Amino acid sequence: MKIVFFGTPQFAVPSLERLLHHPEFEVKGVVTQPDKRRGRGSQLVPSPIKAVALAHQIPVWQPRRVKKDAQVLTQLRQLSADVFVVVAYGQILSQEILDMPKLGCVNVHGSILPKYRGAAPIQWCLYHGETQTGITTMLMDAGMDTGAMLLKAYTPIKLLDNAQQLAQNLSHLGADLLAQTLLKLSAQAITPVPQQQSQATYAPLIQKSDYHLDWSRSNLELHNQVRGLFPNCMALFRDKPLKISATAPLATAYFPQLPPELKVLEQQYDSLAENKGRLGEVMSVIKGIGPIIQTGEGLLLLREVQLAGKRPQSGWDFANGMRLAAGEVLANNHDRDFGSQGS
Secondary structure (H helix, E strand, C coil), X not given: CXXXXXXXXXXXXXXXXXXXXXXXXXXXXEECCCCEEECCCCEEECCXXXXXXXXXXXXXXXXXXXXXXXXXXHHHHHCCCCEEEEECCCCCCCHHHHCCCCCCEEEEECCCCCCCEXXXXXXXXXXXXXXXXXXXXXXXXXXCCCCCEEEEEEEECCCCCCHHHHHHHHHHHHXXXXXXXXXXXXXXXXXXXXXXXXXXXXXXXXXXXXXXXCCCCEHHHHHHHHHHCCCCCEEEECCEEEEEEEEEEECCCCHHHCCHHHCHHHHHHHHHCCCCCCCCEEEEEECCCEEEEECCECEEEEEEXXXXXXXXXXXXXXXXXXXXXXXXXXXXXXXXXXXXXXX
16 A cells, blocks of 8 residues: 655654554655754754654655645655555645545544544643543545544543643554554445534644633643643743643542542642632642642642743742742733743
């Protein structure tokens, strides 16, 4: 089966590697985004997919706009591929490209369609507190993740999973499902199922304002925001930006899902919850664990934070180093834009 692979980030790597090591598949070329400048020296860095392709001596194309690049389009057409595989490529494909391969273009999407169509399905499913997600393979059409579905695979979401961890899990699930999908498609043993438009939800690109924490929200809503938009959520600490990258909501319902080192909080919970403080107020600092913050509904433990210009640190190391005490207040930062400070 002759394949051209379209993909860019780490999420796509397991899928490409699965195809490269499978005897039934031949990857004829890879299309990925142009190299980007990163780091202090602004060095040009290839995408993770390009690095894998070069290591396997696979031809690579990096058009700025693939649907407008006549030379790349001609070369893709000449490959006479059976299928184009698209995994988090990052550009919209034209109908001309979709029509090139014999069996069509197969996309690996990080949600159970038709829920969370769009650019950031993993982030938004966590943000909205889903307890299950998965992978859908589909035949692409001209719409945004609107094509007919092929296969689905499901995975549970744990309370403390963040977007990075879930993406890693889904990337391997997607690689398995992709191989199954292509084999069944080749054998004409799969029936595409149209999506129900009435059930569709969307996962748009994340905006800077989405990272701002609002302490009037509940502890679970804030926790889901922090883990879904990991690691960039932001509050104000002593008038400076503070990234909050890991939390835990505290309530009787959540304690069974917390790791053993946090079980001590269950014994202290009744006394901790006795008094309600101001929004964003540090209600207590638990030795060896970290600060506990008052939210609009319930208490939130800060497990990992990052001060501007510093490395990430545990909530306890932060509280200890900054001499944080009960009564201090972390502020909202709706009206201030800190960009990527502290990253």
